[in-house]
Amino acid sequence: MFDFAPRLTHGRVAVRPIRMRDARALERELNGNREWLQQWEAQLPGTRPPTSFDAKGTIRGLLEGARAGTGMPFAIEVDGEFAGQLNVSGITWGAVQGGMLGYWVAERFAGEQVTPTATALVTDYALSDGRLHRIEVCIRPENLASLRVVEKLGFRYEGFRKRFIFIDGDWRDHLCFALVREELAEPVLQRWLNGRVPEFDRRVYQLPIGTQQPTPSTDN
Ligand SMILES: CC(C)(COP(=O)(O)OP(=O)(O)OC[C@H]1O[C@@H](n2cnc3c(N)ncnc32)[C@H](O)[C@@H]1OP(=O)(O)O)[C@@H](O)C(=O)NCCC(=O)NCCS
Numbered sequence: 187m188f189d190f191a192p193r194l195t196h197g198r199v200a201v202r203p204i205r206m207r208d209a210r211a212l213e214r215e216l217n218g219n220r221e222w223l224q225q226w227e228a229q230l231p232g233t234r235p236p237t238s239f240d241a242k243g244t245i246r247g248l249l250e251g252a253r254a255g256t257g258m259p260f261a262i263e264v265d266g267e268f269a270g271q272l273n274v275s276g277i278t279w280g281a282v283q284g285g286m287l288g289y290w291v292a293e294r295f296a297g298e299q300v301t302p303t304a305t306a307l308v309t310d311y312a313l314s315d316g317r318l319h320r321i322e323v324c325i326r327p328e329n330l331a332s333l334r335v336v337e338k339l340g341f342r343y344e345g346f347r348k349r350f351i352f353i354d355g356d357w358r359d360h361l362c363f364a365l366v367r368e369e370l371a372e373p374v375l376q377r378w379l380n381g382r383v384p385e386f387d388r389r390v391y392q393l394p395i396g397t398q399q400p401t402p403s404t405d406n
Pocket residue numbers: 222223226289290291292295296297298299300301302324325326329330331332334335
């Protein structure tokens with residue numbers, strides 16, 4: 187087991203480093219939530235959405251990244267049950283010290299504030315003991331539920347990335363958000379729980395959200 191972070195908890199929600207013995211639960215949730223997850227899942231360009239999962243291989247890869255310092259892969263638990271996953275990936279050290287945070291929960295846990303709680307816990311850890319300076323989250327404009335996670339936690343909108351990540355069979359546009367250490371007067375979790383997150387103004391997006399985006403042209 188490689189513990190790059192402690193177990194972080196708030197209420198019924200815990201995030202802790204993923205481990206090999208999560209493989210069975212991970213595989214069960216990935217298989218049991220196909221319709222729920224597939225449209226938001228990154229995949230290798232040119233491949234088809236997976237129909238089966240090598241959960242052990244996935245976890246092995248995530249742990250290799252953690253050992254190399256390029257990732258922080260967490261399991262999300264609700265009342266001790268494996269509920270989903272949260273990864274900080276693509277960590278760059280040196281003069282950048284930032285990484286990209288992504289997440290999912292099984293459908294049966296949706297709408298219970300599990301992901302914002304997990305995201306706040308990990309962001310607070312990453313920007314303090316995790317020694318990162320910046321956490322970024324990128325979300326498809328169609329994904330209203332995920333946009334709500336960053337909006338309610340007060341991530342700052344940074345802009346639009348055209349055809350940024352290959353998801354569900356095509357390159358997809360993303361809206362990107364970030365937080366840097368110095369802009370937080372208090373921990374993200376505390377700010378949210380105490381109702382001190384500034385109101386989010388969706389006019390910054392300058393494009394319709396929650397609807398299917400126009401099919402991008404393939405010639406650029
Ligand atoms: C996006 C996702 C992680 C949000 O997690 P969550 O733990 O449900 O987050 P929240 O409880 O804060 O709910 C977020 C929004 O989901 C919507 N929601 C609430 N209940 C829901 C339900 N039963 N089913 C679907 N969406 C629901 C609401 O719009 C909610 O916003 P609100 O709290 O302002 O009403 C989760 O929906 C998910 O895993 N989706 C599939 C994978 C995915 O999209 N990953 C993110 C890729 S960027």
